[in-house]
Amino acid sequence: MTVKQRSSQKSPGIVKQPSKTDTCSHSSSERESPHPGPRIEWRRIITRLLMMVPFAAQKEEISKRSVEISCSKDYADELRHFQGCIPKKCGRVIFDTLVTTSEVAALLNIAERGLSVGGSTGGASILDLHSGALSHGNAFVNIFKLEEAKNLFNAQDFKIYRLKIMKSLKKLGSKIKGAAPVVVTKAESVRLNFGELGTCGHVKNKIHHAIANHFGISRSGLYLTHPTFFSRITPVPPQTIHDEYWHPHVDKETYESFHYTSLLYLSDFGHHFDGGRFIFIDKDSNKTVEPRRGRVSAFTSGSENLHCVERVTGGTRYAITVSFTCDPNHAIDDPTVNR
Ligand SMILES: O=C(O)CCC(=O)C(=O)O
Ligand SMILES: [Fe+2]
Structure with a gap:
């Protein structure tokens, strides 16, 4: 997804220039049609319906649903480097009850507040928790350096966190002989408050556990990676x-570092927005995941899981991408600093 690419430092180089038909709004058979020209509408509709098989509908609450898929060859070179983590069993898994309603509400609140000081001029905006990258107009800014963001997260709900951070920083400073007094700038305190959010770390841990458990890999060798x-x-x-x-x-x-991708949806398909279904593009048929608040959709990141997101046609769709790698060189810190 291009929004993900935007937050990567390497992004401009790897954005493939899409062809006009390289879009999720068409089924694979339509994309490959060698006969352009007028089509019969009903045939297109029936083809599309037949080609779309729901893997997870918005209306159902799925405690856990998974499907195993043969792994692509994409992991072959890495198998011996990251044994015990590189997927041997590939697939997809959905969890609707892993993340609680209040955690979703807290995360949605951060997303709304964070994105309220930025946002793309076009339809897709991102806020990267780790780097601070925030869509802004036709480009990106660092939210931690943004004047408008300085008082964004200083409300009551962050008070305790801020005090804890200040205290622990001061303690740390006093332990280091000759250390300069700790000065926390406003921008840094925004960053710390933001990064400190227990919810983010907690949710990330739950997803980390669930992925390791489901794919039968060791938790200690699986790391959060950029971009999240x-x-x-x-x-x-x-x-x-x-x-x-x-x-x-x-x-x-x-993103070369990805081995396991997960998506946590913060809004409901058909209620908060239309279009915007996630689609796994398979040879036999396409499988859809309809976003649902609190739904976690996790999958192995190789070409066994080619996918796209349908164009959003109404409303606003919020989600979080949380990505994991087996490569410690691509690991990033948890989005909390003082848990
Ligand atoms: O938001 C989604 O459902 C999927 C996004 C995606 O494909 C990506 O971030 O790579
Ligand atoms: Fe993706």
């Missing part, structure tokens, strides 16, 4: 390539 970010999608027409989130892609190709 909030996304907000609206039907506003795209202004730059970064707004084009609907192109089919393989996460492991887009």
Whole structure:
């Protein structure tokens, strides 16, 4: 997804220039049609219906649903480097009850507040928890350096965290002989408050456990990786390539470090937005995951899981992408500093 690519430092180089038909709004058979020209509408509709098989519908609450898929060859070179972590069993898994309603509400609140000081001119915006990258107009800014963001997270709900951080920083400073007094700038305190959010760390841990457990790998060899970010999608027409989130892609190709991708949805398909279903593009048929608040969809990041997101046609869609790697060199810190 292009919104993910935007938050990567390598992003501009790896954005594949999409062709006009390289879009999630068409089924694979339509994309490959060698006969352009007028089509019969009913045939298109029936083809599309037949080609879309729901893997997880919005209306159902799924405690756990999974499907195993043969792994692609994408992992072959890494198998001996990261034994015990590289997927041997590939697939997809859905958990609707892993993340609580209040955790979703807290995360949605952060997403809304964070994105309220930025946002793309086109329809797709991101806020990266780790790097601070925030969509802003046709580009990106660092939220931690943004004047408007300085008082964004200083409300009551962050008070305790701030005190804890200040205390622990002061303690740390006093322990280091000759250390300069700890001065926490306003911008840093925003960053710390933001990073300190227990919810983010807690949710990340739950997803980490669930993925390791489901795919039968060791937790200690699986790391959070960059980018991990909030996304907000609206039907506003795209202004730059970064707004084009609907192109089919393989996460492991887009981001070399990814081995396991997870998505936590913060809004409901059919209620808060229309379109915007996640689609696994398989040879036999496409499988859809309809976003549902609190739904975690996790999958191995190789080409066995080619996917795309349908264009959002109404409302606003919020999600978080949380990605994991087996490579310690690509590990990032948890989004909390003082748990
Ligand atoms: O938001 C989604 O449902 C999927 C996003 C995606 O494919 C990605 O971030 O790579
Ligand atoms: Fe993706």
